Amino acid sequence: MIVVPGPASRELGRRVAEKLEAKTVDVFLKRFPDGECYIRFESEEFQGEDVAVVQTTAPPQHENLVQLFLMADTLKDFGAASITAVVPYFAYARQDKRFLPGEAFSVKTVVKLLENCGVDKIITVNAHNPKVLKNFNIPVMDLSAIPLLAEYFKREGLVENAVSLSVGKKALTVASEANSVLKGGFDYVPTQRDRVTGNVTLEAKKLPVEGRDVVIFDDIISSGGTMAKAVKMARENGARKVYAACVHPLLVGNAEEKILGSGAEAIVGTDCVPSKVSIVSVAAVTAKTKKKQW
Ligand code: R5P
Numbered sequence: 657m658i659v660v661p662g663p664a665s666r667e668l669g670r671r672v673a674e675k676l677e678a679k680t681v682d683v684f685l686k687r688f689p690d691g692e693c694y695i696r697f698e699s700e701e702f703q704g705e706d707v708a709v710v711q712t713t714a715p716p717q718h719e720n721l722v723q724l725f726l727m728a729d730t731l732k733d734f735g736a737a738s739i740t741a742v743v744p745y746f747a748y749a750r751q752d753k754r755f756l757p758g759e760a761f762s763v764k765t766v767v768k769l770l771e772n773c774g775v776d777k778i779i780t781v782n783a784h785n786p787k788v789l790k791n792f793n794i795p796v797m798d799l800s801a802i803p804l805l806a807e808y809f810k811r812e813g814l815v816e817n818a819v820s821l822s823v824g825k826k827a828l829t830v831a832s833e834a835n836s837v838l839k840g841g842f843d844y845v846p847t848q849r850d851r852v853t854g855n856v857t858l859e860a861k862k863l864p865v866e867g868r869d870v871v872i873f874d875d876i877i878s879s880g881g882t883m884a885k886a887v888k889m890a891r892e893n894g895a896r897k898v899y900a901a902c903v904h905p906l907l908v909g910n911a912e913e914k915i916l917g918s919g920a921e922a923i924v925g926t927d928c929v930p931s932k933v934s935i936v937s938v939a940a941v942t943a944k945t946k947k948k949q950w
Contacts, residue, residue, distance in 0.1 A: 880911025
């Protein structure tokens, strides 16, 4: 097996290769003056190999997606027997249907493009709607990093008997997963998204957090607006310490400032998206899944 750490996930790719005790082939990347990407593998020896290419598609998502397409298609040209795309953050996963008439079903288009570039399987982590990803031709394995995040809080002793909260009722399973580690009970912060503006509002709710430590879990922190509002709500309900945890810390603009400013002790994320808060690694769980037959 060969692991290719893509330009957007070089560190995670190397960690996955170490866990798999697999050889790595590096990728040289440069940009042409007009912004186009140039990709060159340091070896062409992929004939008959089982290859895992690790490339997140966090912002700049278009560039990272194009790099992934170029890598997969080139691996196919070089005779790779199978190509697994490890895409820890799956761009466009939030547009998982046509919410309004005339809209693009973006996640479908991205999966189709990967398939056409020769990708045989996809491994992703806490994709926005894993069920939708299962509806296409290529098998998709969606992993959860929520237990890893919860274990981090436990291991570091950051919270005591903490309440696990999810953002939105649909994500209550996330809070329940975290609770299986933190064991302080779980609940959700109710949200509503305006389909036209994309703005998220929080509905009023009495949360069972008075005098308690709280960890709020979300799959993505993008602009930070949703998490900042959830932290504020937990504080207003009398929570003691409140932490923000997410799998994909996109942290666009002043997201971090917003969340810390609303009363969070810290933000903890994973290396699905490299950032200054990407403390928890998904390498081991990814490598374990790559080894399995599915
Ligand atoms: C929503 O569906 C997601 O789970 C996140 O809550 C959302 O993407 C966060 O976005 P933002 O940080 O921009 O509020």
